[in-house]
Amino acid sequence: MKEHPKIGMIGTGVMGQSMAGHLLSAGYTVHVYNRTKQKAEPLLEKGAVWFDQPGKLAEQSDIVITMVGFPQDVESLYLDSDGILAHAKPGSIVIDMTTSSPQLAQTIFEHAEQKQIYALDAPVSGGDVGAREARLSIMVGGERNVFEAALPIFQKMGRNIVYQGKAGAGQYTKLSNQIAVASTMIAVAEALVFAEKAGLDPFEVLRSIESGAAGSWTMSNLGPRMLKGDFAPGFYVKHFLKDLKIAIEAAEQLGIQLEGLRLAKRLYDQLSAQGESDRGTQVLYQLLKQQG
Amino acid sequence: MKEHPKIGMIGTGVMGQSMAGHLLSAGYTVHVYNRTKQKAEPLLEKGAVWFDQPGKLAEQSDIVITMVGFPQDVESLYLDSDGILAHAKPGSIVIDMTTSSPQLAQTIFEHAEQKQIYALDAPVSGGDVGAREARLSIMVGGERNVFEAALPIFQKMGRNIVYQGKAGAGQYTKLSNQIAVASTMIAVAEALVFAEKAGLDPFEVLRSIESGAAGSWTMSNLGPRMLKGDFAPGFYVKHFLKDLKIAIEAAEQLGIQLEGLRLAKRLYDQLSAQGESDRGTQVLYQLLKQQG
Numbered sequence: 291m292k293e294h295p296k297i298g299m300i301g302t303g304v305m306g307q308s309m310a311g312h313l314l315s316a317g318y319t320v321h322v323y324n325r326t327k328q329k330a331e332p333l334l335e336k337g338a339v340w341f342d343q344p345g346k347l348a349e350q351s352d353i354v355i356t357m358v359g360f361p362q363d364v365e366s367l368y369l370d371s372d373g374i375l376a377h378a379k380p381g382s383i384v385i386d387m388t389t390s391s392p393q394l395a396q397t398i399f400e401h402a403e404q405k406q407i408y409a410l411d412a413p414v415s416g417g418d419v420g421a422r423e424a425r426l427s428i429m430v431g432g433e434r435n436v437f438e439a440a441l442p443i444f445q446k447m448g449r450n451i452v453y454q455g456k457a458g459a460g461q462y463t464k465l466s467n468q469i470a471v472a473s474t475m476i477a478v479a480e481a482l483v484f485a486e487k488a489g490l491d492p493f494e495v496l497r498s499i500e501s502g503a504a505g506s507w508t509m510s511n512l513g514p515r516m517l518k519g520d521f522a523p524g525f526y527v528k529h530f531l532k533d534l535k536i537a538i539e540a541a542e543q544l545g546i547q548l549e550g551l552r553l554a555k556r557l558y559d560q561l562s563a564q565g566e567s568d569r570g571t572q573v574l575y576q577l578l579k580q581q582g
Numbered sequence: 583m584k585e586h587p588k589i590g591m592i593g594t595g596v597m598g599q600s601m602a603g604h605l606l607s608a609g610y611t612v613h614v615y616n617r618t619k620q621k622a623e624p625l626l627e628k629g630a631v632w633f634d635q636p637g638k639l640a641e642q643s644d645i646v647i648t649m650v651g652f653p654q655d656v657e658s659l660y661l662d663s664d665g666i667l668a669h670a671k672p673g674s675i676v677i678d679m680t681t682s683s684p685q686l687a688q689t690i691f692e693h694a695e696q697k698q699i700y701a702l703d704a705p706v707s708g709g710d711v712g713a714r715e716a717r718l719s720i721m722v723g724g725e726r727n728v729f730e731a732a733l734p735i736f737q738k739m740g741r742n743i744v745y746q747g748k749a750g751a752g753q754y755t756k757l758s759n760q761i762a763v764a765s766t767m768i769a770v771a772e773a774l775v776f777a778e779k780a781g782l783d784p785f786e787v788l789r790s791i792e793s794g795a796a797g798s799w800t801m802s803n804l805g806p807r808m809l810k811g812d813f814a815p816g817f818y819v820k821h822f823l824k825d826l827k828i829a830i831e832a833a834e835q836l837g838i839q840l841e842g843l844r845l846a847k848r849l850y851d852q853l854s855a856q857g858e859s860d861r862g863t864q865v866l867y868q869l870l871k872q873q874g
Contacts, residue, residue, distance in 0.1 A: 415794045415796070469772050474766050484758050498755050498759070503759075503817075507795050507797045545779075582839065
């Protein structure tokens, strides 16, 4: 690969914008496309080059990164007749960093391979703050030598960058992450609702329990927000629900029962039905408290 | 209270033995009783004084600590006609450090009060290692001034010592802790079973996810043991199941639904039925893997 590859970034929402910003700061030429052009403006002001269509962007880029919303967006971007794979150059690398389906990642990899394009799936964790501070965890699937070629780019955006195996492995790893988050959220919300209903001071309960065997990132970071009624989104209910759906489909394909995951999906569906989709995931606490 | 109170310790199992040992090392006179005398021998060798009956021990002690197995043991020790409350001196302090029912703690408090005996409920977390290294978390219910009188004793056994409110509050706090542990254990076991069934290297998955939003004490400490098939007991399935039962009863009395807690209870009941009661709680991973 060239020493100064041209990088295309498709999707300049909260995450993509920070990530592309780090690449610009590092001196890369950055091409951008976004469904709503307005959201790309801050990057254009910093020197990014605008493209009207994903296919045109792909034609002119050595590496194409996608960071969009849903698997169907990813599918259409890569596989449509005017999409990325129809236009990307042989020898280029395409990297989907959206949390999406492992099977779709495998399909994209296979289509890319036929055209001598190298595909990686590389979803992230760490949220908007992690993206802004360039300390995302990046979980990568695809061929190892392609991972190594892309590593300098990943290092501009994240810190904990781990090669997880063949195509789809990045997505499977991210789903493992979300499966763990799902029941840990239930754990913290139930413990705090119980403490409050028992008449305790739940902040004092946190002080007793967060540093021991009951402790978790969720307890220390979202527990206090639950108790203060601060349901502002760090991570949106609607995005979490998307991930839970993908995880359940993947678990079914693997033939495994994950009852905690199913319980979480049911609870977040209830939140969605109550109009809480744009709240942070910690709003689960409010639901359990109402049910109590 | 006297400056050098005589302390009675009832229950010299793994936990009680370490705790009484710290009190002996600190120079207190320690009286001991245990259903099986043999388990008290190491303490007797260090200078503890043996008593044949809990009542006799209580008569001769300024502070009585109990650390036994089940709520029914606690009830019988305190409330039987030849038990602690029938024999303890007015002005003495009785402290149950067993994980037991909040209602029983309240009942003991009320009976004690009638005899001018001061009762605390002070369950712990931190397990055998925490007890051995004198860094237990101690969660205390009862009257605040009694808590303060007993604090020097607690400080010999633990580090994170928090007054949680009136009688029963210590037990409610410990149950909150166990409720959080329950679904966090499901979270970690499900995430790792999913990773393995997806064909990933689950140790690499841990490396990607344990330091982020999915992270927990359980993930970092029990995740690797799950993957190595190390199901030696840090905390026994049979003891955890006891705590889950007490928590479900308490939640029912408070009128709250805790579906994650109920799921955990169902899964640990299955483990118990499979003869896994004497394994560590991380054996949940094995059950989910079999089901998969």
